[in-house]
Amino acid sequence: xxxxxxxxQCFVRNSYVxxxxxxxTVNTQGxxxxxYDVVTDSSGLTPEIEVDAxxxxxxxxxxxxxxxxxxxxxxxxxxxxxxxxxxCQIFPERTAIQPANLNENTNRATRQQIIIIQANTLFGVxxxxxxESPEKPLPPPSSGVVLSQPVxxxxxxVHQGTPDSEGPNYTVRFxxxxxxxxxxxxxxxxxxxxxxxxxxxxxxxxxxxxxxxWYRGKGKSFDIxxxxxxxxxxxxxxxxxxxxxRVVDEIFTSFVKRSGSKQPLLTQYCDGQRVKCPxxxxxxxxxxxGDQGTPPYEILTNYxxxxxxxxxxxxxxxxxKSYPGTTLTIGSTGQPVRDIQTYLNAISKNYPxxxxxxxxxxxxxxxxxxxxxxxGVFSLPQTGVVDYATWYKISDVYVGVTKIAELxxxxxxxxxxxxxxxxxxxxxxxxxxxxxxxxxx
Numbered sequence: 001x002x003x004x005x006x007x008x009q010c011f012v013r014n015s016y017v018x019x020x021x022x023x024x025t026v027n028t029q030g031x032x033x034x035x036y037d038v039v040t041d042s043s044g045l046t047p048e049i050e051v052d053a054x055x056x057x058x059x060x061x062x063x064x065x066x067x068x069x070x071x072x073x074x075x076x077x078x079x080x081x082x083x084x085x086x087x088c089q090i091f092p093e094r095t096a097i098q099p100a101n102l103n104e105n106t107n108r109a110t111r112q113q114i115i116i117i118q119a120n121t122l123f124g125v126x127x128x129x130x131x132e133s134p135e136k137p138l139p140p141p142s143s144g145v146v147l148s149q150p151v152x153x154x155x156x157x158v159h160q161g162t163p164d165s166e167g168p169n170y171t172v173r174f175x176x177x178x179x180x181x182x183x184x185x186x187x188x189x190x191x192x193x194x195x196x197x198x199x200x201x202x203x204x205x206x207x208x209x210x211x212x213x214w215y216r217g218k219g220k221s222f223d224i225x226x227x228x229x230x231x232x233x234x235x236x237x238x239x240x241x242x243x244x245x246r247v248v249d250e251i252f253t254s255f256v257k258r259s260g261s262k263q264p265l266l267t268q269y270c271d272g273q274r275v276k277c278p279x280x281x282x283x284x285x286x287x288x289x290g291d292q293g294t295p296p297y298e299i300l301t302n303y304x305x306x307x308x309x310x311x312x313x314x315x316x317x318x319x320x321k322s323y324p325g326t327t328l329t330i331g332s333t334g335q336p337v338r339d340i341q342t343y344l345n346a347i348s349k350n351y352p353x354x355x356x357x358x359x360x361x362x363x364x365x366x367x368x369x370x371x372x373x374x375x376g377v378f379s380l381p382q383t384g385v386v387d388y389a390t391w392y393k394i395s396d397v398y399v400g401v402t403k404i405a406e407l408x409x410x411x412x413x414x415x416x417x418x419x420x421x422x423x424x425x426x427x428x429x430x431x432x433x434x435x436x437x438x439x440x441x
Contacts, residue, residue, distance in 0.1 A: 194290030213367030
């Protein structure tokens, strides 16, 4: 049978703090089920597990045959609630990454967490997108400030359900949100050109919602919903795919816009089979164009017209310094190298597999090795050089672990790790004096 792969990465709830020595049980669904037991390493990662998957042909055309196999993942670790993830989707010849965000159970009864992964939207039945005007009125100035260009946010707040329904809101890192949506809505076995074109659409649509304050302007407390009738599919806690993750990391600040327009284009799309949308991107149509070698930009112009352009947001919120503009590699020197050395040293406190570095501003073999280890932990190509994607991933993780360290230090006389609850505002000047778990839920 064809094979796919899965690896699990465990964190303390929605943070970058890894959880080692977690026992992971992977049980494949269907006939001839297989059971695998592995343990997470110091980076919270398991080895890749190879499991049976259906033929790749099932995902190359619309079909009644499910294009992925399913497995259930159970995570157990002393001091944490057990986590059960049901229906992790495994495509042939691809690696599924299953994040496991664990709740510490200090001073309270153990409660099992359960995450159920819904079908991919191309295979399951979901409401079609309700058409909207792609051009939105811009919001009035907030505090007298008008954004001159879109800004990539640090987090996206996602509402579960339709805009007016009751349901929880999830605060998710922007890139994690885009990876989740793409993994929900397209197949990871498609060509890279097709995946990039579809990711551009997801990015542009999301940034339009944020830039125009589409829901905020209506008094809502969220940026976007997980209803396919209004926005995108989003399945909290689901697995993503390594190749989709890499594409998002490379282009997450990019978006589509009309020439001469300020706002990102509301790039609506449909599957192109069950739902027809002549003025929007067809997911299956983009798949066939990618098969023919059509570049992502040409796929987009085929559907949205020749008056579009790809633009880059000049600012990424929550990042200490923007990408310096050049790849850092052996022989590079200067402040950007010093920054990377500083960031990696801070990260290595939580990820001891990353070697400590002298902060001397010189990019030598030891720096390249530390970068390569980091890239392996966070599913980036292990090149040992700091390119655009690696710079921002290192920066993101650095901010995450240093925020955790600052919050931990603020707890008087206690050795508890404060893990921020969903929606926690790090801009607060007064740090909490109690453990997160003392006032959670």
